[in-house]
Amino acid sequence: MAERIVVDPVTRIEGHLRIEAEVKDGKIVDAWSSCTMVRGLENVVRNRDPRDVWAFVQRTCGVCTSAHAIASVRAVEDALGIVIPPNADLVRNIMAAVIYMHDHVVHFYHLHALDWVDVVSALKADPKETSKIAQSISSWPKSSAGYFADIQKRLTRFVESGQLGIFANGYWGHPQMKLPPEVNLMAVAHYLEALEWQKEIVKVHTIFGGKNPHPNFLVGGMACAISEDHIGGLNAERLAYVERLLKEGKQFIEQVYVPDLLAIASFYKDWGYIGKGFGNYMSYGEFPVNGYTGKEFKYQQGVILNRDLSKVYDVNHRNNDIQEFINNSWYDYSDGDDKGKHPWEGETNIHYTGPKPPYKHLDVDQKYSFIKTPRWRGKPMEVGPLARILVNYARGDKETQEQVKAVLSYLDVPIDAMFSTLGRTAARALCAKQAAGWGIEFYNRLIENIKNGDTRMAASEMRDPDHWPKEAKGVGFMEAPRGSLAHWIVIKDKKVANYQQVVPSTWNASPRDPKGQRSAYESTLLDTPVADEKLPLEIIRTIHSFDPCIACSVHLYDEHGKHITGVNTVSVCTV
Helix, strand or coil: CCEEEEECCCCCCECCEEEEEEEECCEEEEEEEEECCCCCHHHHCCCCCHHHHHHHHHHHCCCCHHHHHHHHHHHHHHHHCCCCCHHHHHHHHHHHHHHHHHHHHHHHHHHHHHHCCCCHHHHHCCHHHHHHHHHHHCCCCCCCHHHHHHHHHHHHHHHHCCCCHHHCCCCCCCCCCCCCHHHHHHHHHHHHHHHHHHHHHCHHHHHHHCCCCCCCCECCECCCCECCCCCCCECHHHHHHHHHHHHHHHHHHHHHHHHHHHHHHCCCHHHHHCCCCCCCEEECCEEECCCCCCCCEEECCEEECCCCCCCCECCCCCCCCEEEECCCECEECCCCCCCCECHHHCCCEECCCCCCCCCCCCCCCCCCECCCEEEECCECCECCHHHHHHHHHHCCCHHHHHHHHHHHHHHCCCHHHHCCHHHHHHHHHHHHHHHHHHHHHHHHHHHHHHHCCCCCCECCCCCCHHHCCCEEEEEEEEEECCEEEEEEEEEECCEEEEEEEECHHHHHHCCCCCCCCCCHHHHHCCCCECCCCCCCHHHHHHHHCCCCECCCCEEEECCCCCEEEEECCCCCCCC
8 A cells, every 4th residue: 555655845845845755665656746846936927017027926936936037038139129238138148157056056966965965974984085085086185184184173072062953853864875984074075165156156146137136137137337437337346256156166066976976886887777757858048149139059948759869850949839838736727627728818816726735635626736737738747957957968069979978977877867857856966067168268259259349238129118019029048947937027108917837847746747747846756766765865866856836925823824914025936
């Protein structure tokens, strides 16, 4: 008989997520993913000036904030036919590259690594052996025996004080923890280094956008003027600082993040066969090479079906290929809940019919999530770093193919191992490495343009509402760190008539569709072995490999389930 186990809340993510899984004979035989908090930001921006929407929808996420702003300004520019100057496009690319670098490093070390790294085990490590391991895999300068001994002493003081702080409540000693103490100590040291590094790289956003999080953007370009004469402009000193930060970020990713990923993965090769799911992958494309209106992207567009890398299908955001269903979501459609809607016709009508907390289990025969269910041509899709890498690989991108082959060779595993929890985690490191290199490439092109006398950063045409059409529709898409993100907008009489966001975690975390097809979270958990049902670390490993970012609007209840109050926030997250 299968036993239903519940993980709620799933921690070390953004937002509120509940996973229920049925375990039989030590393996998961069924699973359900439920977003337990509501979002409705699309309704907030209705009847507003389209040029202001980016500032609202950027608050969709408190992590990769700029991803939503970029998608939003692209949607408005698409609707109004605005072509931005090359410099603005390059600055957006640089900022997107920084999002990747920051987000993927933070995810690996501070959200996901503790699923594989036993922090308490590091107390038993020999710092000299840790030093040898670190120096054998990387030229990173902080790798002496004395350095790791100091880290171990800091960790010892945490434990002896009885306050593990940021390392509290881990799965320490779990039978699925396989790293030697010395590798655990190396990972803990780099966890702490990443905490320091991540606050530096985001300064690129403050230089181009004035602040972080939520830097400034502009429909028609970027709100940062190139000026040698004005203290508030982008002068040579500030641009040189951007270059330094990008190079330091590239060094950290190549000499710390990627080597750590490979070292840790070598002890968990069995996870190259766990968390496979249905095998459909989608990438919208990102990092435009010759302008967003062109068709050339560093990360190419495409869909892969059934893990078949020999054929890649094109993505079209304008026809009915993409639809959202709500048959298992706490929303209503005005013309019935049994059919899907393209986002231009989408609705966000919240209608909660679920159980009142606290409750033992979801009623999965009814609606059970605040996330809608998007489909591409009626099929579920996995989006994210793995999808990006696989689409580029299948499209014949030489850089991606070489990097994937290098990882597979190091781990001595076949290409099929990429379709897994391990592959998903490795792909994220490759995305960070690629973005770090491309960020410098875009920077060099920006400097070349400036030297050639092109200082344009914003377009003037069509920004005046008097020149807008009476009605217009647009779509802005990008590859956010967690995957395919698109914003659809309908403009009527100079105001927003409809706005819909379909974000990465909507694709991955959604409930079943009308055909009963599972989405990525539910599908990839099937057949996962569970060593201890009371400590389901294996569920957390696969779910964390997606880097969940879930919608939230907080409601409070007492222990009897009675509603006390609600806290409505503009900052909600589903990337």
